[in-house]
Amino acid sequence: MKKFSVFFSVLSVIVVTILLSACGNTKSGRNNIYIVVDSVEKDSFLEETKSGVNDFCGDNNFNFESLTCKNESDFLNKLDFAGENGSLVWACGAYFFDDAKKAAEFNTKSKYVVLDSPSDDKTTNLFGVVFRTEESSFLVGYIAGMTTNTNQVGFVGGINDDNIATFEYGYKAGVEFAAKERKTNINISSEYVGSYADLAKAFSIGDEMYKAGNDVIYQAAGAAGLGVIESAVQNDRWVIGVDVDQSEIAPKNVLTSALKHCRAIAKYVSEDIIKNNFKNSNKNTYYFGLENGSVDIPSNHDNYSDELYEKTQNIKQKIISDEIIVPKNKDDYETFKKELQ
Template sequence: MRAFRAVMAGAVAAAVTVAAGCGGGAETTTPRSRPLQVGLVYDIGGRGDRSYNDAAAAGVDEAKRNLTGLRVREVEAAQGEPAGRKVERVRALAEAGYDPIIAVGYSYAPALASIAPRFPRTRFAIVDEPTVSGPNITNLLFASEQGSFLMGAAAAMRSRTGDVGFVGGNRSPLVRKFEVGYVQGVKHVKPRARIRIAYLADPHDLSGFDRPDKACKTARRMYRAGADVVYQVAGASGAGVFRAADQADAWAIGVDYDQAKSADPAVRHVILTSMIKRIDVAVYDYLAGVADHTVTSGRIVYDLKRGGVDYSLTGGHIADLHPRLERLKQEIIHGRLKVSPG
């Protein structure tokens, strides 16, 4: 059943840890004789965003290849839609008998909090914080501050100007964790470095994750002001940061996915590295757990130690930095270096 775990063994440990205080959660499975009917609801940008949503899609695609009889219905979100549409989307899948239902992104937290209690025999999972509690809800979480610390360290090591940037899709607590980790990493390597920070939207406005033109203008201002490395945590908007880096002959850092492989080929050469968030592994593991009746409710945290976050070496641009980054990574894993989430 866990073929994907075996495939990813070099990058991700097979087990995941249920966060302390949750007691492992209650099993949320009920026996099923029919094939799994999976409902998957995407965040803004959907499949094809070459970032966050595509990472979830990759986990589902791998599950289709390895888990017998899996059937999936994928539903997109629309930019600027009212919050009630997410509730309607999740409820419609539950009423149609989809089980489990996976929500990609924190914006679905209110929808799951509302719908999951009404369908106690349906299993739900949500990717990212905030945590949604319930006996039939699994929270797939990531220590993004740890991976972002390494991105900050890499940016500071590579920067010639001592001036780097950060562009976030919106000013939500989730994206702030990336910023906080990144700043800690930069300052650990270069305490006097200048860090330019910009967000494309307010905390509850998801449009910032699908505004590549706005992201391009924002990053362009940073590069013109002196930044030579910019880390983007902006979903589909990240394409705009890559475009600005290409125009400025500077570096950009990707997120969620190995974007030196997934971005437009015309800009891949400017992607220094990417903070990989193994959403694909988390989604696959969840579906495998549902299939073999081992899935639990509660928080499951994917961190550096568990291989849930990491960084990419594609392009060879940080080959010379790799030994130093690995030392920092091991210090975090073994608790000698603490990274605050905020």
């Protein structure tokens, strides 16, 4: 009897172990999709991307989890963990690229997507998503240039890098285009917060720029941009939103917004990669712009005229048809200005 007792005890342990192992495989297997972010700050860009990935997971029975890095030294740890335990990993920001590449090389069965960065063409399980933000920035720049009364407009960026350069120089080109149409000169000033989370510093920068005579500022500074919006309210000036329609935050001060439809794109790319379609991937990089409606401006335009909205729509079509080539860096911008004269 004792022998049977021991036998059944051992058998029970084996069965429980197998069951636990099976459960573990379900939770940490190929049915997980992770998104890795570097900040707990509320950022419309990140929130929309998370929602899009979560939409895909909900529709396709995948588990969704968001991982927040403590600092830069934690990037690789989180990306590696996600790759070991999931089938798809989203890295939210171009600054993740180097660590995402390393993690992708470690975890060849998982696929990685870096938002706002092209892929390197060599790492087969590494993908990039690039929004042509210079195009929507050109449109809001044109609106700013046609709206300013002081002929002084500004730009406030988060971190000064190649990604935010597309916002800055696309915007400046749009302002220059408007200045030519108006046959006037418009001064454009640029400042950087050095962070995507420092609302107080962003407020201070915006406040100083408004007091210096800028009556329109385009902010592309993540969560810190809310500080610029607050400074617009305090100074009763115009501000241009980014990523989502930010008019609800300050209806009387948000002139327009440069949109990125992150939610729809995150869902689409997740499905495309999981199903191995790669329909719109060019050498492992997905490009999204005005042509496919992935960047744009809001159709509501309570703070500027129907006539200006229609003019902006005509310019949009010229960008789509390549009649206007929008610059995305300083060199291209300088060339654009020369050709515009």
